[in-house]
Amino acid sequence: xxxxxxxxxxxxxxxxxxxxxxxxxxxRWIKNLPENERxxxxxxxFSIKSIFAVKExxxxxxxxxxxxxxxxxxxxxxxxxxxxxxxxxxxGNWECRIFYHGHLSPPYIPIFFRYFNPHPETFVYERFFxxxxxxxxxxxxxxxxxxxxxxxxxxxxxxxxxTVLKPGDKLALTALWVIxxxxxxxxxxxxxxxxxxxxxxxxxxxFFANFLPTQYLAYPAWWAYSFALGLFFVSLPYSRYMHIPTxxxxxxxxxxxxxxxxxxSTFTKVEINSCSRCGVCIDQCQLTNADIKDVQxxxxxxxxxxxxxxxxxxxxCLMCGRxxxxxxxxxxxxSIRQASRYHQSIQKENSFSYINDLGVxxxxxxxxxxxxxxxxxxxxxxxxxxxxxxxxxxxFMDEVSGICCGRPMMLAGKEAQARELIAKNKAMIVASGAKxxxxxxxxxxxxxxxxxxxxxxxxxxxxxxxxxxxxGKIELTSQHQKAVYHDPCELGRGSGIYNQxxxxxxxxxxxxxxxxxxxxGLCCGGSLANIKINNTDRKKITYEAINLLTExxxxxxxxxxPLCKKAFAQLSPIPVLDxxxxxxxxxxxxxxxxxxxxGYQSAKHVESFAEIQA
Amino acid sequence: xxxVLVIGGGVAGMEASxxxxxxxxxxxxxxxxxxxxxxxxxxxxxxxxxxxASDLLGKLKSQIHQxxxxxxxTEVLSVIKNKLHFVVGLSDGTxxxxxxILVSTGFDVFDAQKKEEYGYGxxxxxxxxxxxxQIFRDEDELKTTSGTAPKRIGIIHCVGSRDEKAGxxxxxxxxxxxxxxxxxxxxxxxxxxxxxxxxxxxxxxxxKFEDIYRDAQVKHGIQFIRGRLSEAFENPDGSVMLxxxxxxxxxxxKMNVDKVILMVGMIASAKTKKIKExxxxxxxxxxxxxxxxxxxxxxxxxxxxxxxxxxxxGPKTIENTINDARAAAIQISEYLKQ
Numbered sequence: 001x002x003x004x005x006x007x008x009x010x011x012x013x014x015x016x017x018x019x020x021x022x023x024x025x026x027x028r029w030i031k032n033l034p035e036n037e038r039x040x041x042x043x044x045x046f047s048i049k050s051i052f053a054v055k056e057x058x059x060x061x062x063x064x065x066x067x068x069x070x071x072x073x074x075x076x077x078x079x080x081x082x083x084x085x086x087x088x089x090x091x092g093n094w095e096c097r098i099f100y101h102g103h104l105s106p107p108y109i110p111i112f113f114r115y116f117n118p119h120p121e122t123f124v125y126e127r128f129f130x131x132x133x134x135x136x137x138x139x140x141x142x143x144x145x146x147x148x149x150x151x152x153x154x155x156x157x158x159x160x161x162x163t164v165l166k167p168g169d170k171l172a173l174t175a176l177w178v179i180x181x182x183x184x185x186x187x188x189x190x191x192x193x194x195x196x197x198x199x200x201x202x203x204x205x206x207f208f209a210n211f212l213p214t215q216y217l218a219y220p221a222w223w224a225y226s227f228a229l230g231l232f233f234v235s236l237p238y239s240r241y242m243h244i245p246t247x248x249x250x251x252x253x254x255x256x257x258x259x260x261x262x263x264x265s266t267f268t269k270v271e272i273n274s275c276s277r278c279g280v281c282i283d284q285c286q287l288t289n290a291d292i293k294d295v296q297x298x299x300x301x302x303x304x305x306x307x308x309x310x311x312x313x314x315x316x317c318l319m320c321g322r323x324x325x326x327x328x329x330x331x332x333x334x335s336i337r338q339a340s341r342y343h344q345s346i347q348k349e350n351s352f353s354y355i356n357d358l359g360v361x362x363x364x365x366x367x368x369x370x371x372x373x374x375x376x377x378x379x380x381x382x383x384x385x386x387x388x389x390x391x392x393x394x395x396f397m398d399e400v401s402g403i404c405c406g407r408p409m410m411l412a413g414k415e416a417q418a419r420e421l422i423a424k425n426k427a428m429i430v431a432s433g434a435k436x437x438x439x440x441x442x443x444x445x446x447x448x449x450x451x452x453x454x455x456x457x458x459x460x461x462x463x464x465x466x467x468x469x470x471x472g473k474i475e476l477t478s479q480h481q482k483a484v485y486h487d488p489c490e491l492g493r494g495s496g497i498y499n500q501x502x503x504x505x506x507x508x509x510x511x512x513x514x515x516x517x518x519x520x521g522l523c524c525g526g527s528l529a530n531i532k533i534n535n536t537d538r539k540k541i542t543y544e545a546i547n548l549l550t551e552x553x554x555x556x557x558x559x560x561x562p563l564c565k566k567a568f569a570q571l572s573p574i575p576v577l578d579x580x581x582x583x584x585x586x587x588x589x590x591x592x593x594x595x596x597x598x599g600y601q602s603a604k605h606v607e608s609f610a611e612i613q614a
Numbered sequence: 615x616x617x618v619l620v621i622g623g624g625v626a627g628m629e630a631s632x633x634x635x636x637x638x639x640x641x642x643x644x645x646x647x648x649x650x651x652x653x654x655x656x657x658x659x660x661x662x663x664x665x666x667a668s669d670l671l672g673k674l675k676s677q678i679h680q681x682x683x684x685x686x687x688t689e690v691l692s693v694i695k696n697k698l699h700f701v702v703g704l705s706d707g708t709x710x711x712x713x714x715i716l717v718s719t720g721f722d723v724f725d726a727q728k729k730e731e732y733g734y735g736x737x738x739x740x741x742x743x744x745x746x747x748q749i750f751r752d753e754d755e756l757k758t759t760s761g762t763a764p765k766r767i768g769i770i771h772c773v774g775s776r777d778e779k780a781g782x783x784x785x786x787x788x789x790x791x792x793x794x795x796x797x798x799x800x801x802x803x804x805x806x807x808x809x810x811x812x813x814x815x816x817x818x819x820x821x822k823f824e825d826i827y828r829d830a831q832v833k834h835g836i837q838f839i840r841g842r843l844s845e846a847f848e849n850p851d852g853s854v855m856l857x858x859x860x861x862x863x864x865x866x867x868k869m870n871v872d873k874v875i876l877m878v879g880m881i882a883s884a885k886t887k888k889i890k891e892x893x894x895x896x897x898x899x900x901x902x903x904x905x906x907x908x909x910x911x912x913x914x915x916x917x918x919x920x921x922x923x924x925x926x927x928g929p930k931t932i933e934n935t936i937n938d939a940r941a942a943a944i945q946i947s948e949y950l951k952q
Binding site: 374375376377378380381400401535539566569570 | 780847868
């Protein structure tokens, strides 16, 4: 018969309640996954994928490697709590196993080991475990201390803002904050009464015994410890700490290939419940530059969880994906936001029946400019120049009139309308017999690449132009200007194209790097995904982005998106060029922007690179 | 004898100087360029009477006599205010003591390259209203880049005005009537041409403006299309395809024209921003100077002893600029008599 005392009940009841609650919740979610996703889970379960998942759980859920990368102090806080607690349980169980000669013991025994066996002199490893447990407890306590500090002074953690709490969170948070201090006190008092403990609890026990009646305090302290644990377990499913077990489920599902869909799914539930609300996404969000403070991903995810997403949270977002890039849990926030837009919008069909076909031309290569490129005639001219120079047989599909690619509709959640446009465009592309589809707009690129299923290669013009250069179809001259390349959101984070534009630009310019680039690239502020923001706020975002991009005083700002170019050109003190313009200028001398008047006055056109001051 | 410094020698600055001088004050004008007259130097004819801009300029200049001290090619470098005076340092080395300052830094023409989708500076056959005045002034003919007379001309209203994306939400006042005036002038030069004006709405607020607009339609056959230009596209032959929506018909529209004229608006001048810093003046969101009272003290700035006149407090016709300058002269004289 194992040792028992009534004080273990709050812990035991809490633990049983938590296990049942988690089992019921997860079983329901997994049951509600669509059949094909369940199939992925079944086939993944006994494959190497599970091993990858276990590795990821260890690195992310316990060690919090990604949080460390973003912010070492915040990372240590999460690691000391998660990994420290894990080690306490692990070492506790280990100690128990050895102590009881390999017999299994009920889960409360390792947790309250010191109460039942304060100073077992017969136990050979007593000193070793006392030391080990004290070290681990100290690590956890340091994490608790940091958590207290963070709540009160988030700036110490390099964070401008931290999250706002709900009542359920406050209860769980309070319980979590007192669990380990109570354990510390309980073990210290017990050590004062019976000996045992090491440098931490042992010394603290001796210290407390000087002025406290520890013989009366030890037992209530064990009750308090057990009660805090029980309270934490019971409140966990209703608080943000649900993220602790759920992140593990998420990691496994993700490794099995389950992903977000166009509508909310049970995977969405797993994702939103995995959010620890660490708040890393708040500072990352460029809307904070325009003082927009209540729509950031952490709040959006919270509103999805509470079933009260409003249009502001859903639509006041640039969809730049910077929060996705930094999220330590790797939640696919952009897809969830996109799905929320789908649920909010009214789906209509057949609204574009009046659009006529444009007339198909047979060609090897199709060039699709898109509406945004049409607003930037210099890009059009450059692309036509380059296509002609390459000698390829091309069709400028939307030269005179064009059909929208469908992406703006998608971003507004209008799936059915987008599908109609996609069908019309697709029919023409297929009929042309082209083998390569090129677009100079990353917004178009993303939708052609992901939604059209064309069966031919879809290239961003930077990829295509790079190929032309590598194949020797066009030749570039090297220039001496220093340039910064800005990663458009839809091209970089949206489509994973970071290197090709840089490789291409390196043929003609000296590329500088900036602190915020590639996966951390900035949104230009022009994003058409945000249908709530006003122009003044957009300009604040653009202005801040330009300041960061020009931090090393480049001669030129180069981008690969006509919308980004348009946004930057309004406020930039240096010339802003599309990548095709740079290539075209390196090929044949053309007219371009340069030289700013003071302030916001715009750049003047010049004839060539020679006129851009280096 | 009390002294007034006038910053900016355009229409407002010239007229105010003359009036102040007549009232018996010593006046100095600081002008950044090499001649007085400001933007009027670049204009050919004026609405609504089609009078010559150079005639008006001559009239204004003829009144500027020896007693008015001119500092051409000069900038204001520093201003210090003591109890009695402003001490102003000029780039020509002069240090002036003055009792009052009139700021008449005017406007800048909106840079049409900022609306890249209209193709100014990219498509050769796209010009601005200011360019067209220059052509008329030089007694040149309006020609396409291939040297032929344009058969179809598109005139685009509100370029850089009433345009939130361009950063200027206000109306520039003079462009609507200028468009009508230039359309008629084009028809007079090229009777066989077709002229189309693309407008959002026509603001014919001045006396006789509406009559001229009517004549443009009835007598000259100029066509007015309600719809803002969305983008311009250059055809291989150099002609320009305009894409817009005819909002009266509710249909998208495409039109090929041989020449496009952009009616560029007025924006606060770069000088306005500079002088604002030197004098601690306030400007509003539109970039123009704040005034003490819209109705009653439209030429008084936010700083005692400093006055403002002309287009530096918002777009104005020449008529209103001249009246503003005279009002400023009276207000300055009242201030100096205190």
